[in-house]
Amino acid sequence: MHSQLTCAACGKDHAVDQLQNLCTDCQKPLLAHYDLDAIRAAFTPEAVRSRTIRSMWRFWDVLPVDDPSQAVSLGEGQTPLLTCRRSGPFEPFENLFVKDESFNPTGSFKARGMSAAVTRANSLGVKTVALPSAGNAAGAATYYAARAGMSCALFMPEDTPPANLIESHVGGAKTYLVNGLISDCGKLVRNGKDRFGWFDLSTLKEPFRIEGKKTMGYELAFDLADAVGSTQLQLPDVILYPTGGGTGLIGMWKAFDEMERLGWIGSDRPRMVVVQAEGCAPIVKAWEAGEEHAPLFENAATCASGLRVPVAVGDFLMIRALRESGGTAISVSDAELLDGVRELSAHQGIYACPEGGAVWKAAQKLRDSGWIKASERVVLFNTGTGLKYNHLFPADNLPRLDHTDPNCLDALA
Numbered sequence: 033m034h035s036q037l038t039c040a041a042c043g044k045d046h047a048v049d050q051l052q053n054l055c056t057d058c059q060k061p062l063l064a065h066y067d068l069d070a071i072r073a074a075f076t077p078e079a080v081r082s083r084t085i086r087s088m089w090r091f092w093d094v095l096p097v098d099d100p101s102q103a104v105s106l107g108e109g110q111t112p113l114l115t116c117r118r119s120g121p122f123e124p125f126e127n128l129f130v131k132d133e134s135f136n137p138t139g140s141f142k143a144r145g146m147s148a149a150v151t152r153a154n155s156l157g158v159k160t161v162a163l164p165s166a167g168n169a170a171g172a173a174t175y176y177a178a179r180a181g182m183s184c185a186l187f188m189p190e191d192t193p194p195a196n197l198i199e200s201h202v203g204g205a206k207t208y209l210v211n212g213l214i215s216d217c218g219k220l221v222r223n224g225k226d227r228f229g230w231f232d233l234s235t236l237k238e239p240f241r242i243e244g245k246k247t248m249g250y251e252l253a254f255d256l257a258d259a260v261g262s263t264q265l266q267l268p269d270v271i272l273y274p275t276g277g278g279t280g281l282i283g284m285w286k287a288f289d290e291m292e293r294l295g296w297i298g299s300d301r302p303r304m305v306v307v308q309a310e311g312c313a314p315i316v317k318a319w320e321a322g323e324e325h326a327p328l329f330e331n332a333a334t335c336a337s338g339l340r341v342p343v344a345v346g347d348f349l350m351i352r353a354l355r356e357s358g359g360t361a362i363s364v365s366d367a368e369l370l371d372g373v374r375e376l377s378a379h380q381g382i383y384a385c386p387e388g389g390a391v392w393k394a395a396q397k398l399r400d401s402g403w404i405k406a407s408e409r410v411v412l413f414n415t416g417t418g419l420k421y422n423h424l425f426p427a428d429n430l431p432r433l434d435h436t437d438p439n440c441l442d443a444l445a
């Protein structure tokens with residue numbers, strides 16, 4: 033259980049036993065802190081390995097519960113780290129891995145954050161949660177709220193993929209379509225929350241979604257150790273992360289810090305890479321300009337709906353992680369990221385989401401430029417399943433065969 037909730041910008045402490053959103057002084061994100069000295073004797077890599085909990089809650093000591101039985105869980109986390117075959121365009125990488133988050137409940141990594149946030153809200157008596165979403169967060173919120181017996185109100189851009197709208201609607205969430213971007217949806221949640229008694233689950237405006245997502249960082253250290261046959265926890269040289277609000281990137285960065293303070297790892301860190309779409313690249317733009325903050329990206333447009341986040345409240349935390357890690361920020365076009373999905377599918381057997389396609393193409397660009405070396409250990413995050421984006425890959429021109437024609441297979445010759 034966390035012992036402190038502290039503003040990431042001004043350092044003000046906030047009560048841990050109450051519902052919190054942004055810092056009440058400066059409106060920046062709050063981060064949870066744990067008494068790591070008190071738990072370090074029991075919370076060791078060996079202890080974690082021996083646990084029988086088959087979800088991210090095997091790291092419950094650094095999540096918002098006193099006991100793992102309090103978790104609102106659907107079996108999130110514990111996703112595979114797949115070693116890439118050196119086939120076709122993947123040949124230039126000797127040690128490329130995909131952390132495949134499509135295995136999560138509701139098919140995306142958003143499950144981790146929602147499991148943690150709904151667990152915390154549930155334990156503090158929340159009855160209705162509300163959030164803006166690009167799509168996958170909505171699906172996850174719907175199903176964790178259902179699991180907890182809570183109501184859920186969702187605000188999504190009109191052009192959100194149909195799969196996301198359908199799963200939220202089927203799961204019983206009140207699902208509203210908004211004629212704007214996710215930032216406009218966020219405004220509606222802000223304006224309605226007091227009036228309708230909602231708890232705002234917006235990413236980074238709620239302190240525990242990031243705690244759920246940080247478990248990707250913890251898991252990665254175990255997964256990579258297993259993949260390379262080491263008994264010592266291992267971090268890669270480079271992590272590429274498809275970045276919208278940046279919660280996963282900031283979360284993993286926080287996880288590495290906690291792991292070092294627990295004595296699990298040393299001070300070496302992966303180089304963190306923010307990957308965005310050319311049509312919505314506020315962090316890339318700010319990074320290239322050497323800025324601390326990223327202003328609203330005008331006319332944001334990309335088919336990778338998870339990357340269509342024109343302004344992020346955690347911008348300064350992402351840029352800080354990039355700087356401290358020696359990382360970078362890079363964008364790819366929609367045509368490139370869709371090619372990336374096809375390549376991950378056909379060469380690796382991973383029907384990736386477009387956001388996953390984007391990180392692969394970004395890795396390829398950074399390998400071409402020499403920023404990534406052939407032998408470096410590189411991890412791509414495939415944050416969700418391609419199945420929610422079938423609409424981007426229409427298959428309406430497939431050859432048709434008439435089985436009543438005895439010569440129909442001649443067409444294949």
Ligand SMILES: Cc1ncc(COP(=O)(O)O)c(C=O)c1O
Pocket residue numbers: 140166167168169235274275276277278279280281337338339385387388415416
């Ligand atoms: C599949 C997918 N990848 C990446 C992202 C971006 O995640 P984050 O907000 O942690 O940057 C999203 C957000 O909606 C998403 O749905």
Ligand SMILES: [Zn+2]
Pocket residue numbers: 039040041042043044055056057058059060
């Ligand atoms: Zn503050």
